[in-house]
Amino acid sequence: MAARLLLLLLAAGLVAVPFVAPSHLVFLVATIGSTAIMVAGLSIVIGMAGQISIAQAAFAALGAYGTAQLAALGGVPHWIGLPAVAVATAGLGYLFGLLSLRVADHYLALATMAFGAIVQLLLIHLEDWTGGAVGLPVPPLTLGGRSLTRPIELYAVIMPCAALTVWFLHALMTSRTGRAFSALRMSEVGAAAVGVPVLHHKAMAFALSAFFGALGGGLYGLQTSYLDPAQFGILESVRLIAIAVIGGLLNPFGPVIGATVFVLLPETMGALGRYMSLVFSLLLLAFIIVSPRGIAGLAPRLRPRPGRRRGG
Amino acid sequence: MSASLVVEDLGIRFGGLVALDAVSMRVAPGSIHAVIGPNGAGKTTLLNLVTGLYRPTTGRVALGEETITGLPPHRIAARGVARTFQNTELFAELSARENVLVGLHRHLRYGIAAATLRLPGYRRAEREAARRAERLLALVGLREQAETAAGDLALGQQRRLELARALATRPRLLMLDEPAAGLRASEADELIGVLRRLRDELGLTLVLIDHVMRVVMGVSERITVLNHGRKLAEGTPEEVRRNPAVVAAYLGGAPHDA
Ligand SMILES: Nc1ncnc2c1ncn2[C@@H]1O[C@H](COP(=O)(O)OP(=O)(O)OP(=O)(O)O)[C@@H](O)[C@H]1O
Numbered sequence: 279m280a281a282r283l284l285l286l287l288l289a290a291g292l293v294a295v296p297f298v299a300p301s302h303l304v305f306l307v308a309t310i311g312s313t314a315i316m317v318a319g320l321s322i323v324i325g326m327a328g329q330i331s332i333a334q335a336a337f338a339a340l341g342a343y344g345t346a347q348l349a350a351l352g353g354v355p356h357w358i359g360l361p362a363v364a365v366a367t368a369g370l371g372y373l374f375g376l377l378s379l380r381v382a383d384h385y386l387a388l389a390t391m392a393f394g395a396i397v398q399l400l401l402i403h404l405e406d407w408t409g410g411a412v413g414l415p416v417p418p419l420t421l422g423g424r425s426l427t428r429p430i431e432l433y434a435v436i437m438p439c440a441a442l443t444v445w446f447l448h449a450l451m452t453s454r455t456g457r458a459f460s461a462l463r464m465s466e467v468g469a470a471a472v473g474v475p476v477l478h479h480k481a482m483a484f485a486l487s488a489f490f491g492a493l494g495g496g497l498y499g500l501q502t503s504y505l506d507p508a509q510f511g512i513l514e515s516v517r518l519i520a521i522a523v524i525g526g527l528l529n530p531f532g533p534v535i536g537a538t539v540f541v542l543l544p545e546t547m548g549a550l551g552r553y554m555s556l557v558f559s560l561l562l563l564a565f566i567i568v569s570p571r572g573i574a575g576l577a578p579r580l581r582p583r584p585g586r587r588r589g590g
Numbered sequence: 591m592s593a594s595l596v597v598e599d600l601g602i603r604f605g606g607l608v609a610l611d612a613v614s615m616r617v618a619p620g621s622i623h624a625v626i627g628p629n630g631a632g633k634t635t636l637l638n639l640v641t642g643l644y645r646p647t648t649g650r651v652a653l654g655e656e657t658i659t660g661l662p663p664h665r666i667a668a669r670g671v672a673r674t675f676q677n678t679e680l681f682a683e684l685s686a687r688e689n690v691l692v693g694l695h696r697h698l699r700y701g702i703a704a705a706t707l708r709l710p711g712y713r714r715a716e717r718e719a720a721r722r723a724e725r726l727l728a729l730v731g732l733r734e735q736a737e738t739a740a741g742d743l744a745l746g747q748q749r750r751l752e753l754a755r756a757l758a759t760r761p762r763l764l765m766l767d768e769p770a771a772g773l774r775a776s777e778a779d780e781l782i783g784v785l786r787r788l789r790d791e792l793g794l795t796l797v798l799i800d801h802v803m804r805v806v807m808g809v810s811e812r813i814t815v816l817n818h819g820r821k822l823a824e825g826t827p828e829e830v831r832r833n834p835a836v837v838a839a840y841l842g843g844a845p846h847d848a
């Protein structure tokens with residue numbers, strides 16, 4: 279019950295933000311939203327399915343560049359382009375996941391990293407398509423002929439997506455698919471022995487992570503309104519993993535909690551902001567050692583038990 | 591419900607080691623068939639070959655009329671073969687109940703969309719699954735431990751949970767790898783009762799690997815004896831007990847009697 283009340287308060291607060299907060303803060307909260315969506319993909323592939331992926335920034339790049347260029351070159355409105363690109367990226371993620379038939383564990387992690395590097399190289403070298411190292415502008419989101427570029431307008435688009443993403447994580451964790459992910463994380467042999475197609479589920483986990491990576495990346499691109507390859511390197515993939523781990527990998531709110539810390543902390547540190555990467559590295563280490571379930575894991579009573587039956 | 595298991599000339603080698611060498615056996619539908627033999631005889635290897643964990647280098651496995659040689663494990667499970675593991679392969683961080691729910695995976699028919707939108711199909715399927723899981727946990731005496739993480743259960747409880755998880759798949763053939771190892775005599779007797787009930791009430795075909803003679807002799811109708819990857823003998827418990835070759839194989843490395 280306390281959890282319900284907390285959720286209600288949170289929702290009310292999020293609705294109120296654009297009316298009471300300065301637009302700089304509205305922009306930051308929306309950034310938490312788009313970042314959390316990208317990170318949600320990692321909750322699925324790393325947290326649930328136990329497959330290390332260092333490719334999330336690459337999927338985000340595909341979402342952002344794909345949406346931008348569909349609009350710029352093809353005139354496809356973002357409302358159609360972004361979901362379409364996210365679905366296509368999910369397909370690519372599925373194919374990538376099938377790789378796990380041939381390579382596993384550390385080697386799969388390395389393969390995801392190589393994939394990330396390749397995507398970034400392509401962004402730099404396919405200049406005609408991507409603007410090369412200089413990058414390219416993102417055409418604005420439009421509605422009824424009007425451009426939606428103000429922080430409030432993007433907030434109104436991004437936050438519902440973030441809320442739906444949190445709900446999706448919760449729903450997934452309490453479904454047969456989510457349980458199959460957990461099962462294969464703990465024992466592939468045991469999962470296969472009860473009839474869970476392990477390869478298909480690994481590929482599904484990668485597909486879902488790619489979907490949310492692309493979706494979050496596309497939304498983030500609308501916010502920054504300019505894309506360049508430096509935003510989507512391996513370091514960014516590692517940063518997203520850090521956010522996922524610090525927020526809590528097995529909690530639907532983990533991505534939001536982690537993104538809140540990572541987006542707001544640099545803002546409040548003033549001159550110390552220069553040492554942010556050091557602070558985050560130490561935070562990451564501390565959580566891996568002290569609370570592998572992240573910040574969300576520090577409050578176990580608020581954690582919805584996956585799979586609990588409503589009303590007993 | 592039950593199915594016969596036919597194994598013909600089944601063999602596998604690991605590098606230079608022939609772990610199983612042209613073993614044939616036939617398990618009648620609805621029977622309880624034991625596989626015994628000294629350590630390293632190839633018992634677990636045989637089970638791994640039947641359930642698809644290993645691909646055989648020679649031979650054939652058939653379930654009823656259907657050849658299942660070389661199919662991946664999840665497809666063999668889908669055809670009604672369930673198993674337990676010598677060193678349990680539970681999902682340690684999941685609760686006992688969730689372990690059984692994973693066993694029900696194939697019988698839950700809804701997609702991610704239905705789960706996300708909480709459609710009636712999802713709710714109905716999950717309700718039914720929860721009921722089945724509860725019944726199965728009760729059957730193996732783990733009702734009280736339903737919410738306990740599998741990794742926190744005692745060894746005997748883990749064995750029973752793995753049995754419940756295997757039964758959740760609704761098998762026609764159930765293969766148990768040393769279910770009685772480490773059990774006290776009273777627990778072993780209880781296990782015999784459970785195995786008989788599974789066969790009689792669910793009509794399962796059971797293949798039982800064990801060292802514990804009390805269980806093997808007490809419950810099985812036929813016994814296959816393996817030694818160094820080969821079939822040494824086969825017959826009723828009485829025939830096997832009197833077989834000089836079996837007695838010789840067990841001399842020195844005698845089977846632990848519970
Ligand atoms: N994956 C593998 N790779 C290499 N050798 C293996 C493998 N699996 C089994 N073996 C070998 O095959 C032989 C038979 O092993 P298996 O586990 O089937 O014996 P077992 O009859 O089950 O023995 P135990 O009673 O100790 O469980 C052993 O020599 C074992 O080392």
Ligand SMILES: [Mg+2]
Pocket residue numbers: 633634635676
């Ligand atoms: Mg064995």
